[in-house]
Amino acid sequence: MKKIGTTTTGSVIVEMTTQEYDALQQLQVGGSAPSAKVATDHEVAPRMNHSERSSYVADRLKKLSPKKKDGVIRSIEAMFQFGGGIDSSEVEKVIATLQKQKFFSIAPDGRVTYTKG
Numbered sequence: 001m002k003k004i005g006t007t008t009t010g011s012v013i014v015e016m017t018t019q020e021y022d023a024l025q026q027l028q029v030g031g032s033a034p035s036a037k038v039a040t041d042h043e044v045a046p047r048m049n050h051s052e053r054s055s056y057v058a059d060r061l062k063k064l065s066p067k068k069k070d071g072v073i074r075s076i077e078a079m080f081q082f083g084g085g086i087d088s089s090e091v092e093k094v095i096a097t098l099q100k101q102k103f104f105s106i107a108p109d110g111r112v113t114y115t116k117g
Contacts, residue, residue, distance in 0.1 A: 017082075050093065050094075050097070051097075053090075053094060054094050054097045054098060054101070056079070057076055057079060057094050057098070058098055058101075058103050060075070060079055061075060061076075061098075061103075061104075062114075065112075065114060066112060067111065067112055068110045068111060068112060069095075069106050069110040069111075069112060070110065071112070072095060072104075072106075072112055073088075073091055073095075076091050076094060076095075077091065102115050103115065
């Protein structure tokens, strides 16, 4: 990424989408060609079907292993935050699917227990 600016303490690094970066480039340079589009996990994730989304989430939750349901919900929302977000109804569907697949179980008090394996 190109350095955006400097301060008295160092460089400024800004996280932005490709479209925002291209727009900034046009303002700075005056109409340069748009940069090439690079596909990453978070850009592809929202276009997944439900079963693909469930396995995508399961792979990442396996590493994170949040201990409470609220943590599971926040983790899932964070996985999709750069791709436009995910509806709370879809989050609940993914959680229900993972419970049905016995990936984890959620107790009535909200504690999450992961299956071994």
